[in-house]
Amino acid sequence: MAWRTRGGAAVLCLALVAATVAGSAVAVAAHPGDERAAGRFDLPQRGFAPADTVLRPGTPESVGLDPAPIRAAGEAIAAWTGPSPTTPLFPGAVSLLVHHGTVVHRQAVGKALRYADGAGTELPAEQQVPVRADTVFDLASVSKLFTSLAVMCLVEDGRLKVDRRVAGYLPEFGVNGKEQITVRQLLTHTSGLEPFIPLWRDWPDEPSRVKAVMDRAPVNPPGSSYVYSDLNLITLGVLVERLSGRSLDAFVADRITRPLGLVDTGYNPPASKLDRVAATEFQSAPPRGVVRGQVHDENAWSLGGVAGHAGVFSTAADLAVLGQAILNGGSYAGRRVLRPDTVHTMLTNFNGDFPGNDHGLGFELDQRWYMGGLSGPRTAGHTGFTGTSLVIDPASRSIAILLTNRVHPSRNRGTINMARERLASGLASAMAVHPRHGPDAWFAPPVDATTATLTTPPLTSRGAMRVRFDAFVDTEDTDPLALESSADGQTWRRIPLRAWGTGAPVGQTELLAGSGHRSWWTVDAIVPGGDGITLRWVSTTDSRYTGRGILLDGIVVTDGDRMLLNGEKEPHLMRPLGWRLQTR
Structure with a gap:
């Protein structure tokens, strides 16, 4: 039942x-x-x-x-x-x-x-x-999701449009600066209404509490900011009742x-x-x-x-x-x-103007x-x-x-x-992330407040070295992957990178980060040559929140047409600290 x-x-x-x-x-x-x-x-x-x-x-x-x-x-x-x-x-x-x-x-x-x-x-x-x-x-x-689903049922019924003004359905709402607030702004928390008022304490009964919400003035201009507000959904609940009877x-x-x-x-x-x-x-x-x-x-x-x-x-x-x-x-x-x-x-983000507060119609x-x-x-x-x-x-x-x-x-x-x-x-x-080349790939697990390094042996080149590798990067922006080089093993410089693939950063960058694309990227870099140049991949995480993690595969370092390092054939030459080879 x-x-x-x-x-x-x-x-x-x-x-x-x-x-x-x-x-x-x-x-x-x-x-x-x-x-x-x-x-x-x-x-x-x-x-x-x-x-x-x-x-x-x-x-x-x-x-x-x-x-x-x-x-x-x-x-x-x-x-x-x-x-x-x-x-x-x-x-x-x-x-x-x-x-x-x-x-x-x-x-x-x-x-x-x-x-x-x-x-x-x-x-x-x-x-x-x-x-x-x-x-x-x-x-x-x-519970807000159930209210939002109910609103969309009314949209499908033809009784409601999300871009219409709320006051067109609830005239008593259209006062004190709320005349232009739309249904969409209530669903996406961009109405300008404050988060909460103590209805239970300051008003004596249900009718007066509902009226208090209808009368409330926004604290921000509608559409100007994201402020998560119970008042938005209380209003939508009243709207569902009014339109459905x-x-x-x-x-x-x-x-x-x-x-x-x-x-x-x-x-x-x-x-x-x-x-x-x-x-x-x-x-x-x-x-x-x-x-x-x-x-x-x-x-x-x-x-x-x-x-x-x-x-x-x-x-x-x-x-x-x-x-x-x-x-x-x-x-x-x-x-x-x-x-x-x-x-x-x-499930479409309507809050592109408010980064970090992505919101669909009811759904975060x-x-x-x-x-x-x-x-x-x-x-x-x-x-x-x-x-x-x-x-x-x-x-x-x-x-x-x-x-x-x-x-x-x-x-x-x-x-x-x-x-x-x-x-x-x-x-x-x-869930598995299959290696892009061969049976395994290097994996940096998603552990908070950790730095993991994957280091090559010293390499010698007559000219600039070209570094190619594939990367699967699923991290927050503050947990990036970087490629660094050193001539003495002590002082390291960050190498510019170019990446291709779904969700890859556009143009040249020194850091690779991103989530949600769930795609391997092909990455290319040029490193100044010399004697005894060491390369290392550095994955750094902050104190909170991680993604699926980072994988590296198909590492190749060349000097013109001369192979300096083939990571697929020579994984034993790599020195991992916090990285491990895994098959999925």
Whole structure:
């Protein structure tokens, strides 16, 4: 059964029984190219997955993945629920990974309910509740995706245009400088509205709280900046209700959760599911005690548990179905909720004027801080304040889901971004990058705050040396690859490079960096000659965030038509520090 409630009145509705993670295995029909691309990081997919792709259980090996990075990520997440000098990073977690329609990892660890108060007093062991695979979590701001999908349903219905002014649909919104704000600006957080106002505290009831949002003046000129704002999505929730003539929870159920068979996804979970709901914060203002089964966000709670910015509860299994529906271009198990062109638009970056804040229509894009090694221009997702994240990577047809109750018992526990990133990067690292030449290539693993060098023996040339090599570079801009030369082994100079290939830097550069292209580059350099010239490739990472890493292959150094070094035939001459030869 799918469920939806508002103001405490539960309404149960029949749901389509679809193939989910917890259900029986359903084979994915064979499609040209799918088999070849599975397990490969260096064969990015350009379009959507076949529309008939449904989730099936499997192993990493069954889709060509290396199980070790996935296992290591799962072990790290499990460790973060355990003892620490103060408290665990989060009491409990469910993690789930999907690749080419196959669920390759699912893990439930820790406690859904552990603490009795905000001070962290542990409940007696018999009263604590372990996390299960089907534990229901408060998604917090991941709820914004459901509101955004609902908006796009109205676009497909012809009742809404994203480039129209919001005031054309909600006249009461068009006051105090908001007259020209468009629906698109709400979806991309470029409206100029501030992040948050305490509706629950400063206004007495739901009508006055909604009016407060409608009346609010922007703090920046609309379209001038990116500011992530709950007010944007609260407004969109009101817009969905106004245009559909239905409550937001009812519309989301009718158009999204029921068609997709999301049996544990909705607002205000019914009492019958309380034993499966993860607890969140102990709140004293407002005086709610340990919050469990009600939305954690105070503003959403003050709006009856149903709001555009927060309020949805779900399981990892249900979110995996939603993620696969996005990868499929808007459909799952024969039921379509959006057209492929609509999904494509939702995953298109409209925030090119605000670098680092890439955003589609509702979906965040290319955010390495939680998407890790899966980051790329089309990688979409969202996080939630309660400790949740959803990452959807069309290029590798992968999904990474982490659901935690990190605010239990207090929001002061701190960030869990390292766990989000670790899970996504574990899946990225499990995918192969095949050597471009021969059986192996040099690999610099993505390790934070590390410098790795790959050094040639001293080379002697009569004229300038030409250096050619192939590079697979998947890093953030602050983690570059450089080529350096030295005549004495002590003083090094950086060598200008030219690279060719998808996503390669244009023109001459001294540093190679980039992510999302997932392509080998051909690189060429000219090095002044002489006696005893040593070359080295240097990979340097900063203290946070990495990608899939860097690979080098086909290293050749020549002096005219004279071969000075053939890295394919003479790998034993290279001196690696932090690099290693690997076959995938």
